[in-house]
Amino acid sequence: IQGHKRFRRREFEFSLFSVPLDLLMDGYNPVESPTGSPKSFIYLVIASQIFGLLAVVLTAIWLGKFWGGFSWTDARTLFNYHPLFSVLGLVFLYGDSILVFRVFRSYRKLPVKILHAVLHILAFLFGVLGIKAAFDMHNALSIPNLYSLHSWLGITAIVVFGLQWIGGLIGFLVPQTPQIARSKLLPIHVTFGSFLYLLMIGVCISGIIEKNFFSKTYSVLNARELIGNLIGVVLVIFGGLIFYLTQHPNYRRIESVPPEIKSRK
């Protein structure tokens, strides 16, 4: 909130990041411009965390209580780690990992980038472990692998996610990467990452539908299927909040003017 009163450099800004192209404009103080209410930001962040945690908790209850619980040794319940880890990693942690650039938008960039990278690799590892659980179950019960649209999109998304992580590490955390390469890579990284995030939610929704169809009495809407549907709705609300918070220009990064620009005056 304090940050709002600090100098905010006009920038050629992208969705989640900002690239200092218009260094000419360092004299412009946009205090009068509608920078939006920071209160709305805080409330929306809190709401996002409530819906994100709700999605994880509902998924744990859904699988733990209605689909036989969790086990590393029984093939049938081993599968249940797949939806749980996917929602925890690929939706909740992934979403929060994007959000750190907003929540810490008045902080120095490097530690925020590191946090982003750490949350993302955790998300990735949960995703991979969840996928392993699905394969192990399929193989143990001689169910064919990778036939559904859910699996096609999911496996593609996780591979691209891994490549995107490596690209981000080389592009934005290796100090040797030149600034010009960074500013070219940035909009691609951000656009790709945002799309991939929403794709992950779409993949989760298609997974919930598959799971609900496996119960054969979907249309009766027992508690089991009802909770499945509800998780889908909560995931969409969480995704929508993360998308709004990262896209709305009012919540963009606040930069203090670097000394080298000030000295140019």
Next chain:
Amino acid sequence: IQGHKRFRRREFEFSLFSVPLDLLMDGYNPVESPTGSPKSFIYLVIASQIFGLLAVVLTAIWLGKFWGGFSWTDARTLFNYHPLFSVLGLVFLYGDSILVFRVFRSYRKLPVKILHAVLHILAFLFGVLGIKAAFDMHNALSIPNLYSLHSWLGITAIVVFGLQWIGGLIGFLVPQTPQIARSKLLPIHVTFGSFLYLLMIGVCISGIIEKNFFSKTYSVLNARELIGNLIGVVLVIFGGLIFYLTQHPNYRRIESVPPEIKSRK
């Protein structure tokens, strides 16, 4: 392409639109800034149209050849209008309706807005007609309505889409709406619209999965299920291209300087 050489006003830009907040900066000519290759823009637009049309054609073949064809009188095949109209309206036309702000980014805004509104109402009408087909089939065959997550999300998305259209009409086409209200509404309209668009694709994917599951032999991956999966992949590629084209800052709207700003100098 010509437009790239014209004066480009620095603006507080959002994803799809641009809001003239920093009128102070009208002397800044960012010819040297990396405005990206217009060639890449044209190729990506062509690619998007190929994938968009491919999605519509594949859906028509899928339902026409593998799911019994189309009929307004037979309840079973009446349903087939539902996926066809959804893909045509809620994905292809919706996507192109967003894209017009990029394709015609050096044109005057009003005709582009009208085109956007017309394409959107067409998309909406196709969506509603498709939903009616689904309800009519369900009712004729005594299948329960609105039990699946696909239907929950789909019905919500179409209602919000309708409200968003009315909000857009009042906000941006009624001349009486004051400029300050427009600039407050704009990021909400854009963010909401983009999210809704990707949600529509997610809903279509979940619908394809439902349809494939109804064929009972999904895991064998006959031509029927294979084409279903393929449509999902094409939809994601189309959605990704539209998202990239509308999000990447290089393809943003080119504004010539309005006379009233020039005269302020």
